[in-house]
Amino acid sequence: MDKGGAPASETDFETFLKIDIRVGVIVAAEPFPEARKPAIKLRIDFGDPIGEKKSSAQITKYYQPDKLIGRQVLAVVNFPKRQIGPFMSEVLTLGVPDDDGEVVLLAPDHNVPIGGRLF
Template sequence: MPDQDHPPVPPLEAEITWADFAKVDIRAGEIVSVEEFPRARNPSYRITVDFGPDLGVRETSAQAKTGYEREELVGRTVVAVVNFPPKNIAGFQSQMLILGVDAGDGTLSLLHPGRGTFKGARVY
């Protein structure tokens, strides 16, 4: 019987090895700017994240318009996969993927680490 508090969840993906997971480089960073992104296919923001002096500043787009106002995103610490190859999204090169979860109401809830996280910190 489905839980009444949330929609059905996707099925479990195929099993991976620890070595597979170790290849995914997930880091903490601070959102430093958020711009409208009207060229995107779905309502999205163009987001710039600072991952500190070693990894630098990177850009991506995120379909976060239905869950967040631009102003509330700036200064927020997020986690992102930083070792995907660049991907062309509506005319610009996305350099990482900010992670989030389905909030169950059609919005995105961005993942963010807790206390004392520094820019560039590795997520394990």
């Protein structure tokens, strides 16, 4: 896992606005043993009009599927779907690397209405 590296090139605010990052709540989570790297399959509810979407997340170091239910997370909801083994991932669940490069999920520090867009 990349720990960040050099900063990306400068962009403008209009380009940033094209990335639709929303808060959702995890409603289902299960191990994903077929993945090349250890992962968990998530189903995340973003409310109306987006609804529930699936995501594969390499978060097995710190998170157990049964403990993820009800947790709010941030995800990019407007990237194209991505086939990951036998699973179609519909959103990119966001995280940042710790000192060892393991994923730590991004989430609001207070419960907020699902579907809210990052700004």
